[in-house]
Amino acid sequence: MSSPAILVRDLKKSYGSKAAVNGVDLEVPRGSFFGFLGPNGAGKSTTIRILTGLIPADSGYIEILGLRLPEDEMEIKKRIGLVPDESLMFERLTGFEFLEFVGRMYGLARDVAIQRARGLLELLELANDRKVIGEYSKGMRKRVAMAASLIHHPELFLMDEPFEGVDAVGARLMKDILVDQVRRGATIFLTSHVLEVVERLCDRIAIINNGAIVTAGTLEELRSNGESLEDAFVRVLGAERQLERLDWL
Amino acid sequence: MIAAILRAQLLSMRLGARRGAIFGLITGLIWYGFWCGASVAIYLLAAHAGATVLRRALPTGLLLLFVYWQVVPIVSASFGSALDMRKLLVYPAPHGKLFVVEVLLRLTTGAEMVLVAAGATAGLLRNSAIGGWVAAPRILAPIAIFLLFNLLFASGLRSLVERLLSRRRIREILVVLMLSVVTIPRVLFATGAGPKSLDGLGPLIHAAALPWVAAAGSMLGESTWRALLIIAAWTLAAAWFGRTQFERNLRYDAVAAQATPLDRVPSARPTFSDRFYRLPALIFRDPLAVLIEKELRSLTRTPRFRMVFVMGFSFGLMVWLPFARLGETQRRGAIEQNFLAIVCVYALTLLGQVTYWNCFGFDRSAVQIYFAAPQRIAVTLQAKNIASMIVIYVEVLILAGLTLALRIGVGFGKVVETLLVVAVCSLYMLAFGNISSVHYPRALTPERVSQGGASSRFQALVFILYPLALLPVALAYLARYAFDSQTAFVVALGLAAVLGGFLYWMALESATETANKNRERILQDLSRGEGPVASN
16 A cells, blocks of 8 residues: 555644644545645644745654655655745746746756746646736736646645635636646645635545644545535634624724 | 834834844944044044134035935945835825935934034034034034935935836936946046046035035034025925925836836747856756756846946946046056956945845745755855856956956956956855855845845944955955065965865855755745835
């Protein structure tokens, strides 16, 4: 049996006295579309940043695609595609130049990188935009970021709010691409606050709160009595409350 | 309103304040300690000088104060702190109050001159020859108004220059025009096409109607009221200038002014510049080649870099040309002999703030790609260093061409010597730059042409590092002078190169280790926004 795409045990990361990630256990099967949910400040982005090697963990066991982090950091990086929560792009390059850059950074030959960059820009309907990225809209940036995560044909995608700021047409296009990637055997690990998107795309979900996983399983296991994911999410977090009113508002 | 802005600024500075506080304190003490010393020296001079000497020296002193306050921020490409209007314009803040804050922030580029003025004023108050303490109101009022005039004028000038420099193409033309204003008369004198001396300028800069002359006259008790009226009129004019330019800046959209015109979007076919960017791939292999290529593309499209690049050769010439005797082939002094090397080293130091001192600055939060990609961070640092060297050498070649055109004793040998000298100096600069880039990273806004490159505490340290970095090469020149031997120069320069290479290697190792260890802090620092006041 092949190892899971992501295996995390007792992962911890603190900032001063505040524990951002406090003993996370996580197992993401290969070929799954995995939703990683949680309220703001729950530890989602910190977890993703640890998994991508951007920040070190304080302690814990991390295995990605059967390789240990941080020991096999370089090999892991070659095999993952990343769409971060904030812009990771060089604003003074055009979308095409940036994609070529990323391709070559991942070891592709220049010709291959150029060819793939052109194809991806066509696919994501950006081929006619030759402005520098600094002049792109937020949605266009996200599309370029997605293209950059695809260019080296990774086995695992780590995506932090990939659809944030993307219009309905662009989001549909991106979702179709991701679903196609999963169909071809890739694993997708994404965070999103848009629960309808997660509900439609993901087959497995984990919810993190205060730095620890509070529940994990398939979508069906998480929902009870046909409730929506939003209802299940609020219930799991124990966050149901009446709207309070301010006298002056 | 002002209190709220200042509080927000102080709170925004909390995070960075603790780290390096002692360091900032030491460099601050050195810099302002120097100016305090100058202030005391001026105090002693002013306190004991006779009335005749003061009548001659005070207007010139105030003129120098004016020039330093207004011109140095432009020449050093560092315009000081300013309000970040993108963050403030959403609030119903009266423009008048914002203008007051903006004017007060001009103290960030002229605090040294306030110290000097304080020393001079205290000296005059002590000097019985011009009235002493009894004449305090007569001495204090004009200097206070003169300082206010400088603040207001600096505010207007900053707004105007910043707006002009943020326009595509205009900034380059403006810098060349400024250069021409200074160099053309000099060239005319030297080539015999103009008058033989600058003596004619004397009466012009000492005319009674000028602010520094009027302020000096009033302080010395010469036609006090008339002089006071003149300086007050200048101050009102500066207030109008400052306020008008401030309002214009509020309505100005710098990002729109720098946007790529629709008819000038990069072509899909390789252009000349595209071929230039791809040159490193002929020598280096990926990932080094692609990183250098990316760096060159990004830098040449960054308004801030383009401005400093043009300033590198234009202001370099502007600053050093007055010290050189043009066209005279016989009696050549040290400056004429080494003119090209001096100007190139000046350009090297100026370019440092947009390249090697803070090499991740323009990448901002995108710096995480270097850590996320399957490459060693040392390769990124090397690529950035090589890209810096390429732009520095392009600058050197432009300067060599210009000095040849201006007939300042530059032959082929001098060009080669300069290339070697710049290479050796660069080893030291890049070594220090790599260390500073990982220890004091700071996000830079590419569109903000007035923003300095390094963090403010590091800018102070730069004043210490420059002499250190240039010392080995200076010693080589000293060896040539002392032994009157070119061989001594070459040997000393060779030793400096070996030492520089060793230092560069050690610094690269250290910077790589620090970057890997402190990657989290580096990402944080480069993603961090500023408060309502954008620092220089």
